[in-house]
Amino acid sequence: MKAKTADKIATFVIVTLALLIVAVLAGLLGYILFRGISHISWDFLTSAPQKIRAGGGVGPQLFNSLFLLVLTLLITVPLGLGAGIYMAEYARPGKITSFIRLIVEVLSSFPSIVVGLFGLLLIVNIFGLGFSLVSGALALTVFNLPLMVRITEQAFRSVPAQQKEAGFALGLSKWKIVTTVLFPVALPPIITGTILSAGRVFGEAAALMFTAGMSSPRLDFGNWNPLSPSSPLNPFRPAETLAVHIWKINSEGLAPDAAEIAAGASAVLVITVLIFNLVARYFGRLIYRKLTASRRMN
Amino acid sequence: MRVQSSKSRIEKHHIEDLIGRSYMSFCVLLLIVSIVSMVYFVTSKGISTFAIDKVSLSDFFFGTTWSPEGDHPSFGALPFIAGSFITTLLAALIASPLSICAALFMTEIVPGWGKKLLQPVIELLSGIPSVVYGFVGLSVIVPFLRNVFPGQGIGVAAGALVLSVMILPTITSVAADALSALPQNLKESSFALGATRWQTIARVIIPTTLPAIMTGVVLGMARAFGEALAVQMVIGNAPFIPTSLFESASTLTSVITLGMGNTTMGSPQNNALWSMALVLMLMTFLFVFIVRMLEKRRSI
Numbered sequence: 001m002k003a004k005t006a007d008k009i010a011t012f013v014i015v016t017l018a019l020l021i022v023a024v025l026a027g028l029l030g031y032i033l034f035r036g037i038s039h040i041s042w043d044f045l046t047s048a049p050q051k052i053r054a055g056g057g058v059g060p061q062l063f064n065s066l067f068l069l070v071l072t073l074l075i076t077v078p079l080g081l082g083a084g085i086y087m088a089e090y091a092r093p094g095k096i097t098s099f100i101r102l103i104v105e106v107l108s109s110f111p112s113i114v115v116g117l118f119g120l121l122l123i124v125n126i127f128g129l130g131f132s133l134v135s136g137a138l139a140l141t142v143f144n145l146p147l148m149v150r151i152t153e154q155a156f157r158s159v160p161a162q163q164k165e166a167g168f169a170l171g172l173s174k175w176k177i178v179t180t181v182l183f184p185v186a187l188p189p190i191i192t193g194t195i196l197s198a199g200r201v202f203g204e205a206a207a208l209m210f211t212a213g214m215s216s217p218r219l220d221f222g223n224w225n226p227l228s229p230s231s232p233l234n235p236f237r238p239a240e241t242l243a244v245h246i247w248k249i250n251s252e253g254l255a256p257d258a259a260e261i262a263a264g265a266s267a268v269l270v271i272t273v274l275i276f277n278l279v280a281r282y283f284g285r286l287i288y289r290k291l292t293a294s295r296r297m298n
Numbered sequence: 299m300r301v302q303s304s305k306s307r308i309e310k311h312h313i314e315d316l317i318g319r320s321y322m323s324f325c326v327l328l329l330i331v332s333i334v335s336m337v338y339f340v341t342s343k344g345i346s347t348f349a350i351d352k353v354s355l356s357d358f359f360f361g362t363t364w365s366p367e368g369d370h371p372s373f374g375a376l377p378f379i380a381g382s383f384i385t386t387l388l389a390a391l392i393a394s395p396l397s398i399c400a401a402l403f404m405t406e407i408v409p410g411w412g413k414k415l416l417q418p419v420i421e422l423l424s425g426i427p428s429v430v431y432g433f434v435g436l437s438v439i440v441p442f443l444r445n446v447f448p449g450q451g452i453g454v455a456a457g458a459l460v461l462s463v464m465i466l467p468t469i470t471s472v473a474a475d476a477l478s479a480l481p482q483n484l485k486e487s488s489f490a491l492g493a494t495r496w497q498t499i500a501r502v503i504i505p506t507t508l509p510a511i512m513t514g515v516v517l518g519m520a521r522a523f524g525e526a527l528a529v530q531m532v533i534g535n536a537p538f539i540p541t542s543l544f545e546s547a548s549t550l551t552s553v554i555t556l557g558m559g560n561t562t563m564g565s566p567q568n569n570a571l572w573s574m575a576l577v578l579m580l581m582t583f584l585f586v587f588i589v590r591m592l593e594k595r596r597s598i
Contacts, residue, residue, distance in 0.1 A: 007494035011407060017396050018403035018416065021470075024463060025419045028426065028434060035437075082325030090322060100326060103333050106586050109517070110336075110579070111524025113551050117558065117575050118336045121343065125563070142332050149329070173311035175318035196425075203427020206526040206551075210558060246429045247527050250436055259437070266430045273425045 036267020080148020088156035136212025151193030213238030344576025388458035449544035465518035472514030
């Protein structure tokens, strides 16, 4: 009888604590959205922030975040794919391979602030790129590359071995097999993983404070010449992203409505990450159906 | 003629293979270069506190006064090191039981809908950006602590609470993976002996998967130790060793965050901040090392 009572109590405790986590998430999301959404308007999403007066928006910051994300993905996706495919298909078990694996592991657990400091030293100062979108994108590359490598490697490893053997049986070269047989099958998880990692990059702040900078110049959204300093497309201008902006107004915001702006910006950030999550799932399934004859994902 | 054409086809394949291979080697090389240069630069900057500014190792690691701008500047980093360790350990203490219960809920209690319910919850929690955690901590946890407990609300307890929510997903997903990889017959034989579910969990399942669960805890602690902005927003940033949970403190990351922008490169204060970055980096190596040791124990 005693054992049964203990079992009942333990089950009750485990269920309660598990449901507590669900409640924490519901409370978090509910709080962020409830407080923030009333502040989100078209004007808030497009207008520039105000330093001392109320009524500023997050337009440039939002644009910077998205632009930086595109830049980062342009650099990390090809590099991550290359290294990931190498790890999955070419690397032979041995000292060098396990060393590379260790590097990926260490790099992915580096604190993002250390990556930011490294970017400040090497990219901003020694390479002389200054506080700019390019510096930010390169720092994020260091941060994001190990993730991409892992995603790609796992995706390639999950492809059934028969697919590869069939390719060899047809007399294809290894590179042909990788690009035409394995890649299409591995693509859906890669795309899902990439979009999920994009959500992480979008919310990253510590690595960007010291590389992309904490200020945004006056942007002229009618000027699309990428070399002009006031053009939004210029990759060599400083760029404060949305996440950095939230940190800044929370710790040193002078505007009277700083708390509301922080709430609104947090809601925008969380909603964007949620959209990334949903899009990742949807696209993964869609592309799997497009590239293979299969009707559903198994 | 036929021989020639087949020969040229082979060559084309060879070239293709070669290009692909060299591109991939370049990508891998880039990974190696990035980590080597990172270790080199952080180490060389971090060492200059001791090599150029002649701060002794014991002053830095055990000194309790941080006054870089005084007449007799002192660079004692112990308050920050202590702050980092205290918040990290507290966060792990809060998050581990919750995470283990969540993992048990997903795999042992209600494997069907428990996983369907908690999996998206864990993914969403890990997707929320750290500045948003900081913002919520600042506007919910801090006022709550201020009203209920003595002190300003900002401080070690607020930092640990924010961090514990942030590392929940890490520990839960590792623990859940380990639990679902457990061989089914272990459980079945325990039930066959007449053990209840709790007895099976406490005496069979947890002991067998303990190294894996510990891996999750260590990974979570690594994340908590390196987290910068969320902690900086709620911890108060006072350069003292905290004597109570509700007192302001600083962590290595929060000091670096605040100080790096206001100091000039090469000044002793700036170098001291780099030394803290070096400590952070060494701690990362230590965490990775511990994880590797735990995984080795797991494979036996």
